[in-house]
Amino acid sequence: MDAVLFNTHDVVLLLTMSCCFISIFIFLLQRSDKRYYNLILTLFFVSSACIPLDTLINYGAAVRPWALHNLPNIFFVFEFGTWIQAPLAYWLIKSIVEKDFSFNRFDYCLALPFLLAASHQSMAYHSLPTETKIVILQTLNISNESITVFFVQFSRDAFRTYVAWLCVVTVRTYFDSVHPRQNNKIVAGYEWLALFAVGFLVMNVWSSLISLTLLTNAYLGFNIPVAIVGLLQNYAILVFFASVIVLYSRNGVRVKDIKPLTKKAHKPQTTYAINPAYISSLEPLMEKDKIFTNPDLTLDLLAEKMGISPRTLSGVINGHYGCNFFEYVNKHRIQEAKRLLESQEFNKTSMLDIMYEVGFNSKATFNGFFKKIEGMTPSQYRKQNLESAKG
Secondary structure (H helix, E strand, O other): OOOOOOOHHHHHHHHHHHHHHHHHHHHHOOOOOOOOHHHHHHHHHHHHHHHHHHHHHHHOOOHHHHHHHHOHHHOOHHHHHHHHHHHHHHHHHHHHHOOOOOOOHHHHHHOHHHHHHHHHHHHHHHOOOHHHHHHHHHHOOHHHOOHHHHHHHHHHHHHHHHHHHHHHHHHHHHHHHHOHHHOOOOOOOOHHHHHHHHHHHHHHHHHHHHHHHHHHHHHHOOOOOOHHHHHHHHHHHHHHHHHHHHHHHHHOOOHHHOOOOOOOOOOOOOOOOOOHHHHHHHHHHHHOOOHHHOOOOOHHHHHHHHOOOHHHHHHHHHHHHOOOHHHHHHHHHHHHHHHHHHOHHHOOOOHHHHHHHHOOOOHHHHHHHHHHHHOOOHHHHHHHHHHHHHO
8 A cells, every 4th residue: 555656746637637627517518509619629628638648657657657567558549639639729719719610621731740640650559569569668768769759749849839829810810800999908708718829829839849959959969958847837737727717617708608700691770770971971081081091990089080979880880881890991901902912013012011001900800801801811812913913
């Protein structure tokens, strides 16, 4: 009874696994009817639980010897979680903020590293006899690993960091689109979604730095210490998942309450008669004066220019144009951006300068809204237009 199976560091990994499974329970309590959401959510947290479990089996001071003696075939089985977690996080966020989320070619491409790694691992290791696996595991040591192993690890973590960055961009675009007047601020009740995206990015940047250090040590013969940094990351990951649970539970945010990014059918207002004079006053401001190029334009400011109340202007835009103020202004900005992108005068102008020229102050919002309307990015639109002009 004197044997110790878990030390403090191992307990942290076990608690992280517990947080992942608790998260599944808490999020699925909402019984969202969003397509793919429940499946992706479950797979994400399962993969997230597999990562500390894999770490525990491979590096646990007490667990590794026990597993090697009793369950040698379990080594590297749960490593798949590291390869698929990031794509699942990205798909999860998209399934939350997009009403009609479906997988596109890019989404499928994000799964390729996982499929390649799983195939290689199955053929190169899991197909070996148990006795051979035990010999490999007994001689396995980080000090005698080949540079190729560290390069693959760094490539994997760099890929995960890129996908995590996509998560942040997706959430930022969502916030900018749904709450334009609160840019650069986290909307009350949505803190868990922002924390999830940003925290996930930070954790993966951390992993990439560790992998890069290991690769540098192996390639240049350095001896930069990374063990303590890896241990600290295990604690940080536990805090990350626990914080997501607390924020989500405290605010009572429900996935079904998040307004998805989608084009909604306009229902004309029957209780509001639109004064034609308002339209006559509004359109010159937009078409002739191009007031939309002011990046600080707000509903209040535009209403003041017209000499009417913000509420009246909102009703005019909703009732006559079938969209909200933010969509109305950004549609004009996109049309102006298209004009500039098609103009020979602005052929050499950078995309960032065009973005500022038409009134956007966020590259993510500019690209996201442009693609939403035109089905392609501004760069793709310019390239297509140039090719058409040459043809």
